[in-house]
Amino acid sequence: MQEVSNSAQVRLNRVSSAYWRVIMNNPPLNLMGPKFVLQFREIMTAIESDAQLRVVVFESAVDGFFLNHADFDTKFEDLTAIPQGPTGLEAWPDILVRLPRAPVVTIAKIRGRATGNGSELTLACDMSFASRERTRLSQWEVAVGMVAGGGPMARLSRQIGRNRALEVLLGSDDIGGELAEAYGYVNRALPDAELDGFVDTLANRISGFDKWAIANTKRLVNAAVSPPDVEIAAGWEACMASVARPTTLARVRAFRELGFHEPGDVEDRMGFYLGRLGR
Amino acid sequence: MQEVSNSAQVRLNRVSSAYWRVIMNNPPLNLMGPKFVLQFREIMTAIESDAQLRVVVFESAVDGFFLNHADFDTKFEDLTAIPQGPTGLEAWPDILVRLPRAPVVTIAKIRGRATGNGSELTLACDMSFASRERTRLSQWEVAVGMVAGGGPMARLSRQIGRNRALEVLLGSDDIGGELAEAYGYVNRALPDAELDGFVDTLANRISGFDKWAIANTKRLVNAAVSPPDVEIAAGWEACMASVARPTTLARVRAFRELGFHEPGDVEDRMGFYLGRLGR
Amino acid sequence: MQEVSNSAQVRLNRVSSAYWRVIMNNPPLNLMGPKFVLQFREIMTAIESDAQLRVVVFESAVDGFFLNHADFDTKFEDLTAIPQGPTGLEAWPDILVRLPRAPVVTIAKIRGRATGNGSELTLACDMSFASRERTRLSQWEVAVGMVAGGGPMARLSRQIGRNRALEVLLGSDDIGGELAEAYGYVNRALPDAELDGFVDTLANRISGFDKWAIANTKRLVNAAVSPPDVEIAAGWEACMASVARPTTLARVRAFRELGFHEPGDVEDRMGFYLGRLGR
Numbered sequence: 004m005q006e007v008s009n010s011a012q013v014r015l016n017r018v019s020s021a022y023w024r025v026i027m028n029n030p031p032l033n034l035m036g037p038k039f040v041l042q043f044r045e046i047m048t049a050i051e052s053d054a055q056l057r058v059v060v061f062e063s064a065v066d067g068f069f070l071n072h073a074d075f076d077t078k079f080e081d082l083t084a085i086p087q088g089p090t091g092l093e094a095w096p097d098i099l100v101r102l103p104r105a106p107v108v109t110i111a112k113i114r115g116r117a118t119g120n121g122s123e124l125t126l127a128c129d130m131s132f133a134s135r136e137r138t139r140l141s142q143w144e145v146a147v148g149m150v151a152g153g154g155p156m157a158r159l160s161r162q163i164g165r166n167r168a169l170e171v172l173l174g175s176d177d178i179g180g181e182l183a184e185a186y187g188y189v190n191r192a193l194p195d196a197e198l199d200g201f202v203d204t205l206a207n208r209i210s211g212f213d214k215w216a217i218a219n220t221k222r223l224v225n226a227a228v229s230p231p232d233v234e235i236a237a238g239w240e241a242c243m244a245s246v247a248r249p250t251t252l253a254r255v256r257a258f259r260e261l262g263f264h265e266p267g268d269v270e271d272r273m274g275f276y277l278g279r280l281g282r
Numbered sequence: 283m284q285e286v287s288n289s290a291q292v293r294l295n296r297v298s299s300a301y302w303r304v305i306m307n308n309p310p311l312n313l314m315g316p317k318f319v320l321q322f323r324e325i326m327t328a329i330e331s332d333a334q335l336r337v338v339v340f341e342s343a344v345d346g347f348f349l350n351h352a353d354f355d356t357k358f359e360d361l362t363a364i365p366q367g368p369t370g371l372e373a374w375p376d377i378l379v380r381l382p383r384a385p386v387v388t389i390a391k392i393r394g395r396a397t398g399n400g401s402e403l404t405l406a407c408d409m410s411f412a413s414r415e416r417t418r419l420s421q422w423e424v425a426v427g428m429v430a431g432g433g434p435m436a437r438l439s440r441q442i443g444r445n446r447a448l449e450v451l452l453g454s455d456d457i458g459g460e461l462a463e464a465y466g467y468v469n470r471a472l473p474d475a476e477l478d479g480f481v482d483t484l485a486n487r488i489s490g491f492d493k494w495a496i497a498n499t500k501r502l503v504n505a506a507v508s509p510p511d512v513e514i515a516a517g518w519e520a521c522m523a524s525v526a527r528p529t530t531l532a533r534v535r536a537f538r539e540l541g542f543h544e545p546g547d548v549e550d551r552m553g554f555y556l557g558r559l560g561r
Numbered sequence: 562m563q564e565v566s567n568s569a570q571v572r573l574n575r576v577s578s579a580y581w582r583v584i585m586n587n588p589p590l591n592l593m594g595p596k597f598v599l600q601f602r603e604i605m606t607a608i609e610s611d612a613q614l615r616v617v618v619f620e621s622a623v624d625g626f627f628l629n630h631a632d633f634d635t636k637f638e639d640l641t642a643i644p645q646g647p648t649g650l651e652a653w654p655d656i657l658v659r660l661p662r663a664p665v666v667t668i669a670k671i672r673g674r675a676t677g678n679g680s681e682l683t684l685a686c687d688m689s690f691a692s693r694e695r696t697r698l699s700q701w702e703v704a705v706g707m708v709a710g711g712g713p714m715a716r717l718s719r720q721i722g723r724n725r726a727l728e729v730l731l732g733s734d735d736i737g738g739e740l741a742e743a744y745g746y747v748n749r750a751l752p753d754a755e756l757d758g759f760v761d762t763l764a765n766r767i768s769g770f771d772k773w774a775i776a777n778t779k780r781l782v783n784a785a786v787s788p789p790d791v792e793i794a795a796g797w798e799a800c801m802a803s804v805a806r807p808t809t810l811a812r813v814r815a816f817r818e819l820g821f822h823e824p825g826d827v828e829d830r831m832g833f834y835l836g837r838l839g840r
Contacts, residue, residue: 103723108731129727145499148492156502162722164441164466165382165507169408172499173387173488186466187721187744190728208836209731213706213808219799220703220730223714226792228723234505241498250492278487424778427771435781442745443720444661444786448687449748451778452666452767465745513784520777529771557766 013042014064020055021210026064031266033068035120036077040085040094047098051105057217058108058209060202061128067271069113070121072143075255075264079246090232095120096239099127099153100232103225106218108209112202113138113189118177118273123153125189126162129221132202135192138180139273144242146175146277147258148251152242157230163187177274257281292321293343299334300489305343310545312347314399315356319364319373326377330384336496337488339481340407341391346550348392349400351422354534354543358525369511374399375518378406378432379511382504385497387488391481392417392468397456397552402432404468405441408500411481414471417459418553423521425454425556426537427530431521436509442466456553536560571600572622578613579768584622589824591626593678594635598643598652605656609663615775616767618760619686620670625829627671628679630701633813633822637804648790653678654797657685657711658790661783664776666767670760671696671747676735676831681711683747684720687779690760693750696738697831702800704733704835705816706809710800715788721745735832815839 016024025046027033050059063069073082088097102109102124111117111124111131116139125131125140133140142159144151151172160168167186171178180192193201209217245251255263261276262269269276295303304325306312329338342348352361367376381388381403390396390403390410395418404410404419412419421438423430430451439447446465450457459471472480488496524530534542540555541548548555574582583604585591608617621627631640646655660667660682669675669682669689674697683689683698691698700717702709709730718726725744729736738750751759767775803809813821819834820827827834 108727128724129731130724145491145495148495150495150498150502156499157506158723160503160507162724165437165503166407166409166441166469167466168507169387169500169503170469172503173408173491173496174484175491176487187725190724205732208734211836211838212703212731212733213812215806215808216703216706216708216803217731219708219803220714221727223708223792223796223799224718224723224727224730226795227715227788228718228726230506234502237505238502241502245495245498248494250494254492278490280490424770424774427774429774429777429781435778436785439782439786444716444782445686445688445720445748446745447786448666448779448782451782452687452770452775453763454770455766509785513781516784517781520781524774524777527773529773533771557769559769 011042012039013046015046015049019210021057022206023050023056023059025059025061027061027070028064030065032264032270033063033065033071033121034074035070035072036074037081037085038077040082040098044088044094044098047101050107051101056107057212057214058110058206060110060112060206061124062112063115065115067115069111069115069117070124071116072119075259083243092232092236093239095153096235099123100235102127103129103229104221106214106221108217110202110206112198113140114195114198115139116270116273117141118143119151120153123151123155126155126158127153131189132198133180133183133189133192134195134198135180136195138183138189138192139177140183140188141175141177141274142172143175143273143277144245145173146280147254148248149245150238150241152239154230154235154238156238157234159188161228161230175274175277177272254280290321291318292325294325294328298489300336301485302329302335302338304338304340306340306349307343309344311543311549312342312344312350312400313353314349314351315353316360316364317356319361319377323367323373323377326380329386330380335386336491336493337387337389337485339389339391339485340403342394344394346394346416348390348394348396349403350395351398354538362522371511371515372518374432375514378402379514381406382408382508383500385493385500387496389481389485391477392419393474393477394418395549395552396420397422398430399432402430402434405434405437406432410468411477412459412462412468412471413474413477414459415474417462417468417471418456419462419467420454420456420553421451422454422552422556423524424452425559426533427527428524429517429520431518433509433514433517435517436513438467440507440509454553454556456551533559569600570597571604573604573607577768579615580764581608581614581617583617583619585619585628586622588623590822590828591621591623591629591679592632593628593630594632595639595643596635598640598656602646602652602656605659608665609659614665615770615772616666616668616764618668618670618764619682621673623673625673627673627675628682629674630677633817641801650790650794651797653711654793657681658793660685661687661787662779664772664779666775668760668764670756671698672753672756673697674828674831675699676701677709678711681709681713684713684716685711689747690756691738691741691747691750692753692756693738694753696741696747696750697735698741698746699733699735699832700730701733701831701835702803703731704838705812706806707803708796708799710797712788712793712796714796715792717746719786719788733832733835735830812838
C-alpha cells in the first residue's frame, strides 16, 4: 500500500517500520463520511497484513475534533453501498471488529471531540489516552432518536459496567477527560501538555516488543471479553433502522437549525445543546 | 393504574407523563415485606406498559433509609405465597429482572441505608447517584449466614469486577458514598446538597428523548452484560435455603438482641455491629 | 497435613482454626520454581478440605518481593513433569483455578514486586490489598517475547476492562499501588503502615462468618464472572509455546545480561529496564 496523499481524510505516517500513526484529517469538524470509511478500510488492511508493524497510534490533525459524528451532507447511500468487509459486516462495523483483532497494538490519542464514531473508534482500540482538558467523549445518538451503530452498547458496557455505560449512552452528554478516566472510558486522562510525550514513549516502547507475543496475548484477551460479531451487527441494524425514522429525521433537522453540523458553539458544547432540543 | 394512596409503602408520583418518581415509604426503617413487594410489582407493570414514560427515579421518603433489608416481623410465607411473576421467577427477583429490561430509564437516587434489597434495587436500575455523606450501601447477608436473594452476585461482580464484588459480599460491611463511587457500585457520589438537583436535571433531560431509541439502546446493552435469569433464580434459591438454616436463624436472633431491626445505632452502623456478632 | 518447616518456600501459619496465613518465602527474589509449586499445591489441598477454615491471607516473608516471575535457574522439565492436578490442568494453572473455587475467602496482601506469578496469584484471590508505596504489580512477559501462563488475559480483562488490561499486558510495565487501585487491579492500595492492620481486621471479621454462606456466595459470583477453565488452559499452552521460541530465549538471555534474575536495580525497576531491551 502506498503512502496516502496529504489531501486524504485519513493519512498514514510511518514513524518506523514497527510504529505507525494514522492521522484523521477532515476539517473543519472531522466528520465521518463514505470517503473516510473507504480510506480507513484501506489502512486497516495494511495494518492487518504488515509483518513488521507492532503499534499504531490514531490521532487527529483537526484542532478540537478527534473524530466526530457522521457527515449528514454526504449521501447515506454512498456509505451503505460500500460492499461488506471480510467479516461479513457493513463497512464501518467491519473495521471496528477487525481493529481489536489485529495482531498489533492500537492506541487512540484523544484531543477534542470524540463523538459517535470517534467514541466507537476509541472503544475498538486496545488503549486510549486523552487530553485531560481538551477531551469531549460522547455517544450523542439517543438524544436525536438514533441508536449508535459502531458497537458502544457491546463494548462500553463490558468495559465500564452497565450503569456507567447506560449513563453515557442514555444521557447523551459530553464526557470530559477527568470523568472519562474515572469511569474507565479511557485508560488515562493526561495533562494536555504531557499527552503527546506519554503516548509516543509508550508506542516506542511497544514497537520494540515481539510481534508473536503481542498477537497471542491480544488473542486471549479477545477470547475473554470481546463481544461476538453478532452483537455488533445487531447494533448496526438498530442504527440503520433508527436513522430512517421520521422522529429521528425531525430531531436531526431541528438540531441543525440550532447550529449542529457547523463550526461553532453547538459542535463545541454538543451535550449541552442536545438537552435543549425540543421534544 | 390509579395513583396509590399516601399510606402506601411504595408511592408513584408523576412529575410529568414522561418522568415519574417512585417513592419508598415504610418508616421507620424502610424494610421490605410482602406488602412492599406487591405494591412495587403493580408499579412495575405500569412502568413497563406506559406509552409516554421515559424515565423513573427511585427514592425514599424515610430519613436515613433508601431501602433496607427484609422485614423479619412479616410472615415469610406471605412473601413466598405471592405467585411467580411473568418471568417465572418469584416475586422479588421477578421485579429485579423486569426493571433492567423496561423500555425506560431507571435511576436510583440514594440517601441513607441501601442494604440488601436496597442494594439489589440499585443494581437493577440503569444508573444510580448517591449522597456522598449519607449513603450506606451494603450486602449484609453473609455475616448472618445468608446468601443474598436479589442478584448481587450476578450483577455486582459484572459491574465492579470479581475482587471488589467479593469484598462487598463477603465482607458484609457498610460502603460509604465515596468508596461506592470509587468502586463503581454507583455511577457517582455527589455532595448531599447537590444530589436532588443533579438527578432532577438528568431525569428532565432524558424525559425529552425518544422512547424507541432509549428502549433499543438498553436492549443492546442488556444483550451484552445482563445476567441470564437462571443466575438470578439460582441466587434466590440459595437465599431461600440459607434462611431456613439453624445457623442463620440463630445469628439473626443474636443480631436482634444487639438491637438490629429497631431504630438505633445498630441499624445506623450495621456493618460495624455485624463484625461483633458472636460466632 | 502437617505444618511445613521454616525452610519451606511456602509456609502455612494457622492464626486460628478459621484464619490461616500462607507465607511465601524464597529469598532473595521470591521466584517461583517447581518446589514452590509442589508446596503450594499441598497447601491448596489443605485449604480446600479443611472444615473450619474461613479465610486465608497470602503474603510474603521476603522484603521487596510479594511473589515474582519464574525461576529460570530451575529445570523447566521439573515444572512440566509435575502431574496435572484434579482439574486436568498443569500444576500452576491447576492451582489458579482451584483457588477461586475454594469454599473460603482468599486475600492477597501485597508488598513489593508482584510480577508474573505474583500478579496471577493476586488475580486468582478473592480480594487484594496493596501497599500504596511498596507495590510493583506487572505482567512482564510480552516484553521478553512470552505470553503469560497463569490466566491474566482471562482474569484481568474481566476485572478491569479490555483497555486497561491490554495496557498492563502489552505495556509490560510496573504498576504502582496508586495506579493499581485506580484501575481496580487490586481492591485498594493502603498506606504501607496501615496495610497489615487493615488486612488482619478484615480477615478476623470474616473468620467469624458462616462457611456455608461464604461458599455459596462465592459459587454464584464464580458462575457470573469466572473464566472457563479452557481459557486458562489456552493461556498456559500459549505460554509454553512462547518459552520455546528462539526470540524469547534470546531476549531472556539479553535481559539476564542486563542484571535480571539477580538482586539489584533491574529486579527493582524491571518495567524500566524492559523498555531498554534491544530489539
